[in-house]
Amino acid sequence: MDGAVELVDQTLLPDKCVMLRIQTVAELVDAIRRLAVRGAPALGVAGALGVVLADGDPGQIAELRAARPTAVNLAWGVDQAAARLGHGREAVLAAALRVRDDDIAACRAMGERGADLLEGDRLRIMTVCNSGGLAAVERGTALGVVQTLHERGRLTEVLALETRPLLQGARLTTWELARMGAPHRLIADSAGPYLLAKGEVDAVLIGADRIAANGDTANKIGSYALALGAERAGVPFIVVAPESTIDQSTPTGDQIEIEDRGADEIVTIRGVRVAPEGTPALNPAFDVTPHDLISAIVTEQRVIRP
Ligand SMILES: CSC[C@H]1O[C@H](OP(=O)(O)O)[C@H](O)[C@@H]1O
Numbered sequence: 001m002d003g004a005v006e007l008v009d010q011t012l013l014p015d016k017c018v019m020l021r022i023q024t025v026a027e028l029v030d031a032i033r034r035l036a037v038r039g040a041p042a043l044g045v046a047g048a049l050g051v052v053l054a055d056g057d058p059g060q061i062a063e064l065r066a067a068r069p070t071a072v073n074l075a076w077g078v079d080q081a082a083a084r085l086g087h088g089r090e091a092v093l094a095a096a097l098r099v100r101d102d103d104i105a106a107c108r109a110m111g112e113r114g115a116d117l118l119e120g121d122r123l124r125i126m127t128v129c130n131s132g133g134l135a136a137v138e139r140g141t142a143l144g145v146v147q148t149l150h151e152r153g154r155l156t157e158v159l160a161l162e163t164r165p166l167l168q169g170a171r172l173t174t175w176e177l178a179r180m181g182a183p184h185r186l187i188a189d190s191a192g193p194y195l196l197a198k199g200e201v202d203a204v205l206i207g208a209d210r211i212a213a214n215g216d217t218a219n220k221i222g223s224y225a226l227a228l229g230a231e232r233a234g235v236p237f238i239v240v241a242p243e244s245t246i247d248q249s250t251p252t253g254d255q256i257e258i259e260d261r262g263a264d265e266i267v268t269i270r271g272v273r274v275a276p277e278g279t280p281a282l283n284p285a286f287d288v289t290p291h292d293l294i295s296a297i298v299t300e301q302r303v304i305r306p
Contacts, residue, residue: 005049009036010134014175025053025060032067032074035166039135040209040245041103043068044077048096051081052089069257070218070286071209072247100137106242106300107139114145114205114240114298121154123202126192128161129220130172131207131240141240142205143176145298150182158184159201161192161222165265165283168220189222193229204230208241208297215291215306216253217241221284227293236295243299253288261285 005022011034012018020036022028028050031037037046047064054060065078080099084091125146129135132143139147149155158177163169170186177184187195195201204226210218217223217239230237250256266281267273275281291306298304 005046005053007031007037007042007046008134010038010172011036013134014171023053025050025057025064028053029063029067032064038168039130039140040071040073040207041107041136041141041242042134043071044073044080044244045096045100045103045137047074047077048081048099051078051085052093052096055089056085068259070259071245072250073209073242073244076244103137103242107133107136107141107144109300110141110240110242110298111139111144111148113300113303114142114238115148115152115154117238117296117298117303118145118149118154118203118236120202122156123149123154124156124159124200125149126159126161126196126201126204126226127173128169128189128192128206128222128226129163130168130176131205132173132176134172134176135207140176141207141242142238143173145205145240146177146182147180150180155182158182159192159195160184160186161189161226162186163220163222164189165269167269189225192222192226196226196229196233196235199233201230201233201235203236203238205238205240208239208245209286210250210256211239211241211246211297212250212252212256213246213248214252215294215297215304216256217289217291217294217297218253218256218258218286219289221287224287224289224293227289231293237289237293238295239289239297241297241299243301246299253290256286256288258287259285
């Protein structure tokens with residue numbers, strides 16, 4: 001890190017792969033808020049590296065830590081680096097790079113553990129949003145399990161929800177699956193529960209933004225609907241997330257703050273208005289899946305049965 005944080009501007013994918021060179025906390029906060037960088041583990045790494053850019057300024061560190069509320073990883077990553085502030089810039093940088101390197105190792109371990117957990121040699125996997133390397137550093141969480149299954153020759157296909165309103169599935173997950181050569185089809189969000197009911201899916205794999213102490217899990221809006229559909233269809237519903245996403249200080253999902261991202265993302269698609277001018281909208285960016293609808297939580301260290 002030569003005084004800058006470099007990251008892919010995910011708002012431009014899949015059309016353009018452009019690297020952003022971030023040199024100030026203000027630039028990083030903006031990138032986080034507009035989802036140029038997004039995904040819980042990636043936010044943790046960005047937050048940790050952002051503490052180096054803050055150069056000890058407590059106001060900038062506080063603003064960085066609060067840039068998005070739901071993914072616990074952002075605050076956790078900031079805290080990991082900030083804990084070394086009294087030991088000089090090099091110590092803070094070393095802590096931030098450790099967050100990055102630990103995430104790389106964690107995603108590979110989750111991929112292995114998740115693939116080992118699943119039974120069957122020709123698996124049809126459904127997923128929502130994006131939980132690949134773009135949402136982490138490399139390989140990702142739920143999509144890291146998909147990549148491991150693919151590498152082991154055990155993947156039939158991925159059914160990826162487009163993931164309205166910001167289309168992380170349509171734009172990012174398909175882009176990552178195409179790059180890894182994994183067979184996939186894109187579906188409308190509302191087709192997910194129906195295809196589960198039709199027996200088209202062997203397992204649902206999702207990432208997570210915050211896992212409460214009782215296992216209730218906040219993830220992209222639409223996850224809860226898949227959990228309900230999976231439960232009724234008797235299909236395993238598996239959360240894949242690093243230990244840093246588990247928040248023991250939050251007792252249940254009721255205490256998880258769900259980010260509301262405003263009406264514009266609902267009434268427009270990529271800048272084109274799709275509802276009458278002035279249409280009011282509600283835009284919770286996440287929902288909470290109760291622990292009793294979750295078959296297993298796979299981390300880099302263990303499989304948890306909530
Ligand atoms: C690997 S966890 C990624 C997680 O973050 C996403 O949210 P956003 O795109 O708003 O950052 C989504 O909830 C994914 O499951």
